[in-house]
Amino acid sequence: MTGSTWIRAASLGALEDKGRLVFRKAGRQIALFDTPGGVLACNNRCPHEGYPLREGNLDNLDDRCILTCNWHNWKFDLQSGRNLYGGEGLRTYPVEIRGGEVWIDLADPPFAERRAGILASLREAGEDNAYDRMAREIARLHRLGADPTPADWHKLGIGKALARAASLSAAPPMRLFHALLGANARNLLTFDAGQQHRIRIAIDDNVGWLDFTHGITFANAVRVQCARFPELWPAALLQMACFSGRNAPYTESGTDVGSWRVEDAGAFMEEAVEGLFDHGIDEFIVSVHRLKTVMAAREELRADPPAEVADLITAGLNRFLHARLKRKQVRRNVYQAMKFVARDG
Secondary structure, X not given: OOOOOEEEEEEHHHHHXXXXXXXXXXXXXXXXXXXXXXXXXEEOEOOOXXXXXXXXXXXXXOOEEEEEOOOOOOEEEOOOOOEEOEOOOOOEEOEEEEOOEEEEEOOOOOHHHHHHHHHHHHHHHHHOOOHHHHHHHHHHHHHHOOOOOHHHHOOOOHHHHHXXXXXXXXXXXXXXXXXXXXXXXXXXHOEOHHHHHOOOOOHHHOOOHHHHHHHHHHHHHHHHHHHHOHHHHHHHHHHHHHHHHHHHHHEOOOOOHHHHOOOOHHHHHHHHHHHOOOOOOOOHHXXXXXXXXXXXXXXXXXXXXXXXXXXXXXXXXXXXXXXOOOOOOHHHHHHHXXXXXXXXX
């Protein structure tokens, strides 16, 4: 949310008249209760199986307000959200009364706190062999976006790639960065080299090996600069998602990924760097891209990314360094020029 996360939920008079109300905002249902200890707010859906807690019973026990779900008798401390019988806790919300109006704070707890809470509950569920609870906590962890992976951007075009990055924005920047770095490295590994030989295509489809290397070199610049200027993370990560989405339509699933896998990354990178001094490539733009990509890959590997991402970087670079680049596109240029001129009438 932008700006303040406090929002008006109801008038205090209406709540006092009815004793309890449900406030709906942005897909959330929040139950409001007028209790002897003041107005309290919580998620309206029971974390067990979703029964509306507005229908539950309220009791006072040792100065605590206890809310009981009428479906399976789960009981919660309405001030803290603690489940009195174990199991998942209940999300509660801070409340303020301002000029006869009930205001609640919709701000989510910090990502690290939410993730730690889910993982703790997941461990408890495992110890109790509570498989239904384990399934719910895994679903919550997935929804939180705690573990974005390169596969999250597989075959997504620009719009969907940006949307996916935005949906995972709660994840720590470096976690999201590594997932996007891996996605761009996977694109390099699976580039459809046949695109180089297609003639009757639009100018927008003039995509080749060098375009795919930008996903790696830009990622390297992102990590270095965002370490100095953290405020750049949101825009930089969206641009990485944009690179992934731009290139994804030009990848193919049939690439023999295993044949490009590198067993000894250190020896491979040493050989790749050595090859920069005597590669025999006479076209400046190609040799410069080769230099940038090798050095960016080396720096990212030295930064100790997750094993999956490191494997994708070395495999993608391996394929690129052994690829045959078709740089002259005479027939394609003629075709596109004729189409362009024809539109002028």
